[in-house]
Amino acid sequence: MNDYSTTRDRVEHYFDRTATHTWERLTSSAPVSRIRQTVREGRDTMRAKMLWRLPKDLTGLRVLDAGCGAGQMTAELAARGAQVMAVDISPQLVEIARKRLPPEHQDRVTFASGDMLADDLGRFDYVVAMDSLIYYTDADIAAALDRLGARTRHSVVFTVAPRTPFLMAFWTMGKLFPRSDRSPVMIPHPFQPLNEATGGRLVKVGRVSRGFYISECLEFRP
Template sequence: MSDYSTTRARVEDYFDRSATKVWERLCSDAPVSRIRQTVRAGRDAMRATMLAQLPADLTGARVLDAGCGTGLMTAELAARGAQVVAVDISPQLIAIAQDRLEPRFADQVTFAAGDMTDEGLGSFDHVIAMDSLIYYNGTDIAAILHQLARRTRGGIVFTVAPRTPFLMTFFTLGKVFPRADRSPIMIPHAFDALAKSTGPGLARVGRISSGFYISECLEYRP
């Protein structure tokens, strides 16, 4: 898992040092550029797609929001009655999520800054991981899913960057040019190749394309 550790460190550094303010603004009602408006709309649509895979009533269910960011998904899960463990590798994003959480949900949500695969987080009825696996290769994604599956009674709903010509162009350019001051490389995945890595239990849910936001929702049930 050395690739995983290296990528995780790079992602943590990016969100904690370079992109905190960008994501704080993007995941809010604040005015943003037209390009970021398409990203915001795409993320809103994807969040709804992912939530549609879970029961409308989550009362009594324990749900892991893996890569909770600023807490938009966390709040919606809590509104359905879930006991939510909201984890993110960025302490700064966790702090924003805590500040934004409505007081009425305080007893339902446990925040943690750290690794989504940490066994100390316990077991779950459902796992949601929105755009938190998009920087990892297929081997690492399979390992993460297998680790989480051992402690999850239901499905793991997550997103990847699909292998489209548009995203492959960005991926190729990202490997060519230096990335010292830019975000980690997002790795596009073909479904068949990813299914080969994960083994049985991987299913397509839906794809969202909104301007520069292109993401595919998958569900893993071993």
């Protein structure tokens, strides 16, 4: 997965060295611009949609929060009783997530910084990967899901950027005018080719479109 590794390294550089403060503020209750407010609201809606695919009571179940970021999903999983492995490529974001986790949930969460696909993270009942696969190709996403699915009892709930005119324009601009200080360019995906790449094991969950946040929730069944 050479392409995966190259993209992962770009994502690590961006979130750990360039955008930590931006994401810390975006995922807090601090005032943000109107554009970023739509992203915040969109992410809140998507997180709820992903959690809807998991049991309300996760007591006794082990869940991987793959790309935990600042820890909002991690805290909600722990509040449902899950034993959570929260991993992110950015050590700085992991530290923010650790500090924000309510004390009453700390015994249910293990934090780690590194590759969300690492085999030594163990086996899980569910995996959630919110906006952590949006920078990868069909082939890399399919390979990542196979790797996660081999260690997952039930399902992997994840998001991709859907192929919409707006996101395609964004993607084209990003390819034409790369900048070292900009987020790695997300890759928009139509459902059918991605589903075929995974052997037809995807289920559509739903799309969230709120201002500058457009994301598609899918479920992979190993």
